[in-house]
Amino acid sequence: MELRHLISFLALAEELHFGRAAARLHLAQPSLSQHLRRLERSVGAELVARNSHEVRLTPAGHAFLDLARDIIAKVEQAGQAARAAAAGRAGTLRVGYNFPAGQRVLPAALAELDRRHPAIDVEMRELRTGPQLAALTEGRLDLAMVYGKPSSTSLHSRRLLRVPLVAVVGHQHRWAGRDRVPFSELAGEPCVLFRRAQSAAMYDTIVTAARASGIRLTIAEEVDDPGATAILAAVRPVVGFASAARGGLGGTRTTAVALYDPVPVLDVHAVWSDEANPLVAAFLDCLPATSSV
DSSP states (O other), rough: HHHHHHHHHHHHHHHHHHEEEEEHTTOOOHHHHHHHHHHHHHTSSSOEOOOSSSSEEEEHHHHHHHHHHHHHHHHHHHHHHHHHHHSSSEEEEEEEEEEHHHTTTHHHHHHHHHHOEEEEEEEEEEEOOHHHHHHTTTTTTEEEEEEEEEOTTEEEEEEEEEEEEEEEEETSSTTOOOOOEEEGGGGGEEEEOGGGOHHHHHHHHHHHHHTTTTTTOEEEEEEOOHHHHHHHHHHHHEEEEEETTTSSGGGGGGGEEEEESSSSEEEEEEEESOTTTTHHHHHTTTTTOOEEE
16 A cells, blocks of 8 residues: 555545546546555455546445545654654753753753743753763763763863852851851861762862862762762761752751862863754753853
8 A cells, every 4th residue: 555545545535526636636547547446456445436427435435534534644744753853843852960950051941942842852860970971972861961071072062050169068067157168178177079980070170179279188988979978968077069059968957168269160061972963952052151150
């Protein structure tokens, strides 16, 4: 059963006249008759009856008509969907993000994307930088929002946000009542850090700030999960680190203390690997201008 034969049948069913149906389809009448015969052979039933006075649908033709219309409509919808996806107006975009991007960038971008392209679905995953970049490289994400500009030449990036880092301490810590402390006061303080592979840019920013202030950090714990960092800071006299956008990781259990001299600062970048992906291009067009916390 060929699509053109269905189209010819529908035109004939609507016109009930071979001449008008052929003209509508820009076909010669013999070609239209041939289409009908081939369709009837494929279906195994006579669909159109004709004599010298009239053209009419047989009972089989009436039964076939609505389903044939559904088939043509589905084919048209499939074409529209394919064209929309090719143009970046439909499909599923997989986006990774970190906490600052989720708070400061993603809500406005998603609202604008939904306004412009309501047929684009977005799957979101909150991850640290390292896992996001790995997922991007392996094709499990289409776009990542991470700390730092990637060094790989195969990745493209755009700076979105600049955020300072803060110290996170429990309410019993001696810093808990202070608004800010110089970075050098971290000398000798037991700190909670994470493996560099989890977020190289954040790790390097902290270590570089320590070096600039003339101290060496005392790493008491290595914890990759921000929630676990908050728990440790809440119950032990240790110092964790977070972006100012996140603040006190544990809500009422911890408090954020600004660091200065130097102020450790991080850039959040949108990163993608496939520059030709129209869904990525549509999302990038919806991102707000670069800002700072």
